[in-house]
Amino acid sequence: MKNTISKYYPLIPVFAAYLIMFIIGFFMPGMWQMVALLAFYCALGQSWNIFMGMTGYVDFGYVTFIALGTYGMSLGISYFSQFEWLGIGILVIGLILALFLASLSALLEAFIALRLRGAYFAIACIGINEGLRYFIEGAKIWGGSEGMIFFGALMQAFGKETVNQLTTFWADFSVFIIAALAAFLNMHYMRSKIGYALTAVREDEDAAKVMGINTTKYKTIAFLTSGLLGAGVGAMAWGLKLGHVYPGDVFVIHYTVECIVVVLLGGAGTLLGPVIGGLIYGLSKYWLAVIMPGFQLLIFAPIIIIIIVAAPEGVVGLLKRRLKGTQLEMFIE
């Protein structure tokens, strides 16, 4: 029994980091906004890393899931806010719709794109993302290119006070929950047969098949998990928090690139990596935006290049090597 618990020790530093972030944001005035931004990057990195870190497949179209999650929540609020008796159930419906849309698209993408490898997979995912965006705009579904504005509907259903609390606290708080959930699922997968199967897939997919591993099944599990968590982040941090959605704002590859940066900075395939990467990226982006607004990308690009060249395994990769053979080893994964 002790053995089983000690396998999950690497979750301790991750949860500790999230808890400290939460406490800082909650009790220090004026910090909540920044902490929420950090949690957003940590959650996205952690979710994206479940698929990329474990399988080695780089999903450039990951933002599709975040966008569909946003749309799910937006649809839920827009269409169900008229039923006032639903109360908070409106948001539950929104979240269910978000997860439904994301899993639909994840399974479809898994069916089409997971047959491809390497660059072809990445390109197919970008294609699906762009295709979906232009489909929504062109077919004029869900408001077409004008999107949906449902802040008014939200106000009507919950009243000013509650909406204020929902958008400024609970939306961000749920991002924390999703980040922690992502970390737990990632850890659980790493320690189960899924993790071993995906290690085999990452290293040599054909040999894995010969070893009796149903590669498609395990890849789909990781893809779906990663996508659903992303949809959760989208539903809360974009949908509920902002009260509007435009296809041009959400189907943007830029956000996938941010996921990649966060994960590579921290360490791909590690548990703590996305947290550290999310903190470094989020903090420096926030800080650079304050001291040199408009120049942050110009400064950030070379910093990223330097870190990736100097530490290809990310910060946690370095840390793991440092701690090898010490007592602390079992806390870092």
Add this chain to the structure above:
Amino acid sequence: MPLLKLENVTKRFGGLVAVDKVSLEIQAGELIGIVGPNGSGKTTLFNVINGVYPPEEGKVFFDGKNITRLPAYKRAPLGLGRTFQIPRPFGSASVRENVAIGAMFGTLADKVSVDDSLEIADRYIELVGLEPHKDKEAGTLTPVEKKMMEIARALAMRPKLLLMDEAMAGMNPKDIDDMVKFLKRIKDEENIAIVSMVEHIMRAVAGLAERVMVMNQGAKLIDAKTEEALTDPRVVEVYLGHPTDKSKWRSEVWKEGKDWDE
């Protein structure tokens, strides 16, 4: 009932017939060698047996079940293990994890947990003598160690039939003898049939297999007792070439000490 039965298996790559109407029966617990020069279709035959690609014609039966169209990952749990000519370890995982992956998805797949698999792995790592390298990344092993690790990984699958692709290529005579002894031992201990594929190291074949199938240009040339097969004139011809009239004439010329062009 034979453990593995091939019926007129043919595999083509475009116009090239890589495996040409090969039939073969292997009994449970048997040790058989498949021999043939480079390009004779041995590896392709292996790939057809364990499902890397389906044959164009013919049928493959395993344990009485038609597995001709079964995908590779469904064959391993039935009891088909395999090692590769060039070892294919899961490089970033440790030796222990590699071998555990074998146990996890082999014939015991539904019965063992991750912890059980790691225990099974320890046993087979000890069997192949990789104990000191247990926690090393598999990618950092030497080629021979990688081969031993692959054997441990395949054995941990608890197969009924183990396909070994050039297990002894690149080894020195002493290592080959050790390997032959080792394979015979595990065959009896684990009660598995072994098909060992060998390109040209006759030392390995002669010591190992009771029965040999010789392949040439995709087709089965002979399937007989080892001694019989290796001394068969057709087999000698495949390896050493046909004694043409010209070469005979040349050797006579040579003996008489005459000039070549005469």
